[in-house]
Amino acid sequence: MKVAIIGATGYSGIELIRLLQNHPYVEIEMIISGSHDGSRISEVYPHLEEIIDDKLVALDIEQLEKVDLVFFATPSGVSKNTLPLLMDRGIKCIDLSGDFRLKSPGAYEDWYGLEAAEQKYLDQAIYGLSEIYSKKISTATYIANPGCYPTAVLLGLIPALKSGIIDPGSIVIDGKSGVSGAGRKASLGTHYAEINENVKAYKLGRHQHIPEIEQTLGDVYGEKVNITFSTHLIPMSRGIMCTMYADFQQDVTTDEIIHLYKEYYQNSPFVRVRKSGIWPATKEVAGSNYCDLGFLADHRTGKLSIVSVIDNVVKGAAGQAIQNMNLMNGWKATTGLLMTPVYP
Incomplete structure (x- = not known):
């Protein structure tokens, strides 16, 4: 299958090139x-x-x-003008930006500060969280690839939320990202002297991934869900760790939570559930398409703690985009993506 990459010189674009080089069914045209x-x-x-x-x-x-599928690895605000032209021509598209993730044009304009795409195209887009919407993705012609933070957060929260174990009104998320999440363009906030030996909170209460997370949690739960989401930039190149806290609504043990998650993700080869007392680290997923999860049911505080780690430019961007391409074409989800994380 012939593919094109738009925005190939950014971090997500260059990661697409690296991964697609080893894909058996794809040629970069x-x-x-x-x-x-x-x-x-x-x-x-x-x-x-x-x-x-x-x-x-x-x-x-x-x-x-002349290509069969186009990846958009562009900043937000670009694909909304170009992608509809390809959709109208029947070309499959996977958009790694945020232009088609939110179903409400008003929400996009409020959180991104940009003019939204037409509603008819927003309605056609399938949200590409591979493990949750695989059936819809398998028949889709256009995918809105999830953001990096939402991928880590949603894979961590959805099973507990759907099962009724946690109170949806109590969710607090502490997110930490490596500098590549800010993209390749130079800025003061990612300058070496600013980020080295430093941890900075940013966009508290205003991160553009908040409505994306809330929209998806609301979709799977069936009711509106609001979250508290705090994001931090840390001095490493790759990786995201999200630690999530929520109040119990049921009396469960850590082992019972682990069993629930293993059952929920039993057909999801890229989600790995840690044993009790073992916590995932970003280095353990670096360069890979894995999402690793760890849990603590703390009965002293009445809270569930969930730790979720991914590589932000693989599972959080290019890897998940290729996983979605595989699902769209009826190939195994793991095709071209089975690789050992880079350690150390």
């Missing part, structure tokens, strides 16, 4: 970057020398008609 049009990909990323040396080209809708 076009690598698109408006900012580097005419350059070789190896000129932007020298580590690709003699591996892939394709020429970067500018976006041309007519040229994209």
Whole structure:
């Protein structure tokens, strides 16, 4: 199958290239970057020398008609203008940005500060949380790939919420992300002297992933769910850890929680549930498409603690996009993605 990558020189785009190089059913037909049009990909990323040396080209809708699927690895605000043109031509698309995740145009404009896509296209988009919406994804032609934080949070919370174990009004999420989550573009907040030996809270109460998390939790729970979500930037390149807390509504043990999650994700090869007393770490999923989960049912406080870790540019972006592509085409979800995490 021939694919194109739009926004190929960002971190998610270059991760798509790395992973697709080993996919048995895919050929990268076009690598698109408006900012580097005419350059070789190896000129932007020298580590690709003699591996892939394709020429970067500018976006041309007519040229994209010769591919079967297009990945959008672009900043928010880009795909909403281009993707509908491809959808109208019957080309499958997977969007790694936030342009089609929220069903409400007003919510998108409020949280992203940008003009929203047309409602008819928002309605057509299938939210690509692979383990939760696999049936819908399997028949989809357009996928809104989840954000990195929402992937870690939702995979951690959904089984407990659906089972009625936790109070949906008590959810508190402490999120920590590596610097690559901010993208490749230089900024003061990700400058070495600003982030090295430092931990910074940012976008408290205003992170654009809050409505995405609440929308999906509300969908699976059947009622509106509000969360408290605090995000922090930490001095490492890759990785997300989200520690979630919620009040019990049922009297359960840690072992019972672990059994529930193992049952829920028994057909989800990329979700790994830790044994009691063993907590996942970001290094244990680096470079992989795994989400690792750990639990504590604390009866002293009456709260459930859930620890969820992913690699933000793999499971949180490019890896999940490829997992969704696999599901859309009837291939095994693991195709091209079975790799050992990079350790140390």
